[in-house]
Amino acid sequence: MKSTNAIGQLAALQQSRRIFLGRASKGLGALALASLLQPTLLRASGQAASKGSSGDRWTGVVNPLHFPARAKRVIWLTMAGGPSHLETFDPKPQLGKLHGEPMPESFTKGKQVAQLQGQKLVCFGPQ
Structure with missing residues (x-):
């Protein structure tokens, strides 16, 4: 044991x-x-x-630093x-072109998508 x-x-x-x-x-x-x-x-x-x-x-392990520290928080x-960060921050030019239009079926084909009952999915591009 x-x-x-x-x-x-x-x-x-x-x-x-x-x-x-x-x-x-x-x-x-x-x-x-x-x-x-x-x-x-x-x-x-x-x-x-x-x-x-x-x-x-604290000076840290690397002394002197390669670059001056800029982060405050x-x-x-x-x-x-x-x-994920890939879904939120990466540029999506195709969504910008489709902003406000119904979502094409090719985007959701074969995927389970949660949506409100009876409402169509709408594309939202960068604001």
């Missing part, structure tokens, strides 16, 4: 992508909450911060069942 430690290690190796991303988002959320509740909690001590080039910021979205 395997020990509980070995079983835990085996389970950790078999986690799926969804579980990994869910746990990572919870960890990032916990860090954000901790920094909101006590802003000085995650900062370096005064002596370590004075070594850095930008005050109380991080937005982490975890949407179960939401549309």
Whole structure:
């Protein structure tokens, strides 16, 4: 019989992508909450911060950086069942041409599409 430690290690190796991303988002959320509740909690001590080039910021592993840092905030979205970035942000010139017209059957042929009863599907192009 395997020990509980070995079983835990085996389970950790078999986690799926969804579980990994869910746990990572919870960890990032916990860090954000901790920094909101006590802003000085995650900062370096005064002596370590004075070594850095930008005050109380951590210099990171790559020093000096290849490019100056521009990001001020991080937005982490975890949407179960939401549309992918390919469906939302990629340009779709064909939909722009068909904006407001009924959706061609060639777009939905062989696919299950949820729609309101008795209403035709309408194409919506970029706004």
